[in-house]
Amino acid sequence: MSQKVAVLGTGKIGEALLSGMIRSGWSTADLLVTARRHERGEELAARYGVTVTGNAEAARAADTLILTVKPQDMGTLLGELSPHLPADRLVISGAAGIPTTFLEDRLPARTPVVRVMTNTPALVDEAMSVISAGSHATGGHLAHAEEIFGAVGKTLRVPESQQDAATALSGSGPAYFYFLVEAMTDAGILLGLPRDKAHDLIVQAAIGAAVMLRDSGEHPVTLRENVTSPAGTTINAIRELENHGVRAALIAALEAARDRSRELASGSG
Ligand SMILES: NC(=O)C1=CN([C@@H]2O[C@H](COP(=O)(O)OP(=O)(O)OC[C@H]3O[C@@H](n4cnc5c(N)ncnc54)[C@H](OP(=O)(O)O)[C@@H]3O)[C@@H](O)[C@H]2O)C=CC1
Numbered sequence: 090m091s092q093k094v095a096v097l098g099t100g101k102i103g104e105a106l107l108s109g110m111i112r113s114g115w116s117t118a119d120l121l122v123t124a125r126r127h128e129r130g131e132e133l134a135a136r137y138g139v140t141v142t143g144n145a146e147a148a149r150a151a152d153t154l155i156l157t158v159k160p161q162d163m164g165t166l167l168g169e170l171s172p173h174l175p176a177d178r179l180v181i182s183g184a185a186g187i188p189t190t191f192l193e194d195r196l197p198a199r200t201p202v203v204r205v206m207t208n209t210p211a212l213v214d215e216a217m218s219v220i221s222a223g224s225h226a227t228g229g230h231l232a233h234a235e236e237i238f239g240a241v242g243k244t245l246r247v248p249e250s251q252q253d254a255a256t257a258l259s260g261s262g263p264a265y266f267y268f269l270v271e272a273m274t275d276a277g278i279l280l281g282l283p284r285d286k287a288h289d290l291i292v293q294a295a296i297g298a299a300v301m302l303r304d305s306g307e308h309p310v311t312l313r314e315n316v317t318s319p320a321g322t323t324i325n326a327i328r329e330l331e332n333h334g335v336r337a338a339l340i341a342a343l344e345a346a347r348d349r350s351r352e353l354a355s356g357s358g
Pocket residue numbers: 097098099100101102103123124125126129144157158159160162165166169183184185186206207208209260261
């Protein structure tokens with residue numbers, strides 16, 4: 090028997106997941122989506138050939154519901170779907186900061202809830218989706234969440250107490266790398282390179298470094314030391330990074346992201 094999956098609140102993350110599920114072979118007949126705006130629903134139906142429906146109907150029809158609204162919209166969405174949700178349906182939340190207890194308190198008793206923090210590289214099947222069980226979710230529910238999010242990249246199970254940290258590292262993580270690329274491209278302009286060439290050089294350096302980090306088995310320190318010749322160019326740059334406190338800035342930045350994730354826990358922040 091086919092399992093129906095509904096994506097509720099299909100914005101950037103919901104669409105990234107939906108498109109990945111279709112790319113990886115899910116039948117559109119088994120997928121439902123909801124959107125707040127009529128024109129957004131029409132856009133998704135035209136782009137993917139999926140059925141667009143209301144939140145109440147999705148709650149009644151789907152075996153698994155994936156909620157990809159903003160944390161601030163989660164309370165309203167749960168209010169819309171909860172009265173229509175049959176027992177034992179799996180509810181997966183993709184929202185930053187929102188604890189599984191927030192959903193459990195607003196859904197029918199003993200509803201299994203799984204919390205997932207994915208990231209935008211889902212669009213190119215290179216996401217990291219960090220998965221935690223709520224109090225009524227079983228290993229089978231976690232495995233089902235892994236099957237769904239495995240369509241768009243890697244998955245990792247963590248205790249829910251680590252979700253705010255995971256959100257700071259990997260949910261927000263791509264933004265830090267885009268920021269670094271943007272800043273280094275500006276440096277290329279300062280050094281007299283045309284912007285398009287500076288961009289290409291930095292992006293390829295990022296891709297090469299990322300593949301080596303993933304595939305070489307070497308520690309990042311070793312990889313950096315291998316680039317850093319005695320009395321060479323790289324050590325001059327590293328000294329400036331240390332002088333400007335870049336390491337401390339990154340630690341503080343991720344701590345601030347973790348703190349914001351904690352603040353979102355009420356769903357109203
Ligand atoms: N963007 C990212 O990099 C990541 C985001 N997340 C999490 O994913 C979630 C979604 O983020 P993102 O995709 O960026 O946000 P978007 O605003 O792009 O998507 C959320 C969508 O939900 C819709 N929506 C809101 N309320 C309802 C409702 N009651 N019924 C149906 N649809 C509704 C919104 O409609 P409308 O268009 O009218 O606003 C919007 O299209 C957030 O909780 C975020 O924390 C997680 C990992 C990474």
